[in-house]
Amino acid sequence: MSRKITIDPITRVEGHGKVTIHLNDQGEVQESRFHVVEFRGFEKFIQGRPYWEAPVLVQRLCGICPVSHHLCSAKAIDEIVGVSQSDLTATAVKMRRLMHYGQILQSHALHFFYLASPDLLLGIQSSFDRRNIVGVALDYPDLAKKGILLRKFGQEIIKVTAGKKIHGISAVPGGIHKNLSLSEKNLFYQGGEIPTIHEVMKWAQETLEFYIEYHKKNKSWLEGLALCQSNYLSLVRPDGAMDLYHGVLRAIGPNGERILDDVDYHTYLEHFAEDVKPWSYMKFPFLKKLGIDRGWSRVGPLARINTCDFIPTPLAQAALEYFRCYHGSRICHTTLSYHWARLIELLHAAEVIAQLLDDPDLQQSSLIVTGQRAKTGIGFLEAPRGTLIHHYEVDEKSAITMCNLIVSTTHNNEAMNRAVNAVATQYLKNNQELSEGMLNHIEVAIRAYDPCLSCATHAIGNMPLHVSLFNSQGHLIHERYK
Amino acid sequence: MKEVSFKIDGKTYKAPLGENLIMAAKRNGVYIPTLCYLEGHPCLGTCRVCTIRVNGRSMAACTLTLTENMQLEVNTSELQDMRKAIVELIFVEGNHFCPACEKGGDCQLQAVAYAMDMRVARFHYSFSPYRIHYEGKNIILEHNRCMHCKRCTNLFQDDQGYKIFSFINRGSKTRVMIDLDREKLLSAEKLREAKQLCPTGAILLQGGGFDRAIGTRQYDQRPIGVIPKGEK
Known part of the structure; x- marks a missing residue:
């Protein structure tokens, strides 16, 4: 008799979702589904609002990565006011970049130290009560302190560039409404409550080294869990360098072959479509060229490490070379290597911030440019969790008539479903009970992608874990909550 | 005197x-x-x-x-609560979503609500149903934020001394409307005056807001209700 297992809700990710596992008559895993079960409908209720509200309104999708939505929306709205990215003033572009890399730094620090490190450092089988940032702080006080301060540094960068640590308002159509004063710049050199940029770079490097040692010691389970081959998608700079703010669209296959060869992101509708499943509010984007079954891609840190030719900052580039050398391949498919890739990006973000803080353009006063109004604006950005797409259409009266958001986590939807399936298949091979070990491993596999389900469905909520097991007649035969 | x-x-x-x-x-x-x-x-x-x-x-x-x-x-605590209730009623009658409103930081309603320590409205929201009025050349009317205070209808005049805002409809359907012919002729200075006159974000201008950094807006610098010593 077939069965179905449900995990609801999943913990230590941003948003609300659950997992169901369906067994066939032989008791084998037939299908696993990662359901995202809440809905807010930003794309609908933004219709009718004036276009300049979009960067401020849409960022309310999320409290973790609002900067990504703010900037991606601002890039799209720049086009509505007839301003291309090359038209923006140097100060506007660099302020936005500084804000964005501050966001990457704080979000990656949040994920690694607060969300992922309890599993990695305390062990998946450790007590649930202890497996959190407090547990990490008790066992690894120095590391936890650095993690908290790294995040704080990123948030302070956001504050001086966006006006607030969360939900700032500085990116406006055609530019930015503030520059970086010298006193604000000095905050990041003088130490005290905020670490200096030099400390941040050192700590980012130390954390990466710490993780590499950890990875080496735990190679077998880290490289075996939820392994899957996939396509990878990200923006890259036209010369192939990693660029998290702007670039051309590159998609590669499992062997590194180009599927999208550095195309202009304004053509995304020619390349992408979205599938909808009745059991989830999160859509399934895919590359039209390859179809629904083969066209899904992974995005985010591991994808960017795979797609880029190089990283344009020296420490992160050295880390990338070591990463590729260690894995013995140009393309890495190891799901838990998302953590490693994330820490390389954290180091890269620190290096970029150091370069930008030193740039006198940030103190210039030319902030906003104007152009000829257009009806459509499309913005792409590499958010901490992957490729983010904002697309707006605006009528001649300034009202938004259409909004399409494809957020990073959505691209990873199929991959997360497969990750759950891989873990469930492994654990339910000989035993059809929902063991603690299985629940933990499913969570760890999903968490590697750092999914933000609030963004993905434009929904909100906490996310504890609920797993249900259903038989072939659809009857619930076992469920567990955590 | x-x-x-x-x-x-x-x-x-x-x-x-x-x-x-x-x-x-x-x-x-x-x-x-x-x-x-x-x-x-x-x-x-x-x-x-x-x-x-x-x-x-x-x-x-x-x-x-x-x-x-x-x-x-x-x-007195009773009067303070009564005034707070009135402000809450203004919030629930309209759609005052401060986080995405360009008047944030310059909005008198928001500032008064902060001064009263209003965290949440105790009344049910009425889900104001109006579409934004984009028919003006420069002025956009966000009816969902209008509290019918009559500042614009009674106190605003164009350069020729004409009132250009007026109420239409009656009772709960009362809305502010503009004289579209005279609105076209308003100077940039007059347009700014109209926007500032509104104690909420009901009067907006084409081309957008969010033009000043957090910390530089009117009530960022001095919360409403703070009367410095000596100010008369």
């Missing part, structure tokens, strides 16, 4: 006879919240946010002038 004595919450103050009560209180460092009232203009008395108790009766302070030996109650 002759000065007279009056009492606020049992304490004796002095102010010129016939002065508006809002100003007489302010002169003595006592803040009475207001929304429709605008210093130097005729009182409108529409919002009732300045409700105080005068000689035992609840009245709108902006509608009254000072007389000898007036006994005013301003900051």
Whole structure:
């Protein structure tokens, strides 16, 4: 008799979702589904609002990565006011970049130290009560302190560039409404409550080294869990360098072959479509060229490490070379290597911030440019969790008539479903009970992608874990909550 | 002008006879919240946010002038809660989503709500249903934020002295409308004046807001209700 297992809700990710596992008559895993079960409908209720509200309104999708939505929306709205990215003033572009890399730094620090490190450092089988940032702080006080301060540094960068640590308002159509004063710049050199940029770079490097040692010691389970081959998608700079703010669209296959060869992101509708499943509010984007079954891609840190030719900052580039050398391949498919890739990006973000803080353009006063109004604006950005797409259409009266958001986590939807399936298949091979070990491993596999389900469905909520097991007649035969 | 004595919450103050009560209180460092009232203009008395108790009766302070030996109650907990309830009712009647409103930081309604420590409305939201009015050349009317204070309809005039805002419909369907022919001719300065005159974000201008950094907006610099020593 077939069965179905449900995990609801999943913990230590941003948003609300659950997992169901369906067994066939032989008791084998037939299908696993990662359901995202809440809905807010930003794309609908933004219709009718004036276009300049979009960067401020849409960022309310999320409290973790609002900067990504703010900037991606601002890039799209720049086009509505007839301003291309090359038209923006140097100060506007660099302020936005500084804000964005501050966001990457704080979000990656949040994920690694607060969300992922309890599993990695305390062990998946450790007590649930202890497996959190407090547990990490008790066992690894120095590391936890650095993690908290790294995040704080990123948030302070956001504050001086966006006006607030969360939900700032500085990116406006055609530019930015503030520059970086010298006193604000000095905050990041003088130490005290905020670490200096030099400390941040050192700590980012130390954390990466710490993780590499950890990875080496735990190679077998880290490289075996939820392994899957996939396509990878990200923006890259036209010369192939990693660029998290702007670039051309590159998609590669499992062997590194180009599927999208550095195309202009304004053509995304020619390349992408979205599938909808009745059991989830999160859509399934895919590359039209390859179809629904083969066209899904992974995005985010591991994808960017795979797609880029190089990283344009020296420490992160050295880390990338070591990463590729260690894995013995140009393309890495190891799901838990998302953590490693994330820490390389954290180091890269620190290096970029150091370069930008030193740039006198940030103190210039030319902030906003104007152009000829257009009806459509499309913005792409590499958010901490992957490729983010904002697309707006605006009528001649300034009202938004259409909004399409494809957020990073959505691209990873199929991959997360497969990750759950891989873990469930492994654990339910000989035993059809929902063991603690299985629940933990499913969570760890999903968490590697750092999914933000609030963004993905434009929904909100906490996310504890609920797993249900259903038989072939659809009857619930076992469920567990955590 | 002759000065007279009056009492606020049992304490004796002095102010010129016939002065508006809002100003007489302010002169003595006592803040009475207001929304429709605008210093130097005729009182409108529409919002009732300045409700105080005068000689035992609840009245709108902006509608009254000072007389000898007036006994005013301003900051009793009952009156504070009553005024807060009025502000909450304004919030639930419209759609005042401050996080995405370009008037944030410059909005008097938001500032008053902060000053009253309003965290949440105790009443049900009415889910204001209006579409944004984009028919003006420069002015956009966000009816869902209009609190019908009459500032724009009664106090705003164009350069030729014509009033260009007026109410249409009646009762709960009352809305502000603009004279589209005269609105086209407004100078940039007059347009800014219209936007600033609105105590909420109901009057917007084409081309956008969010033009000033957090920390530089009107109520970022000085929260409403803070009366520096010596300011009269």
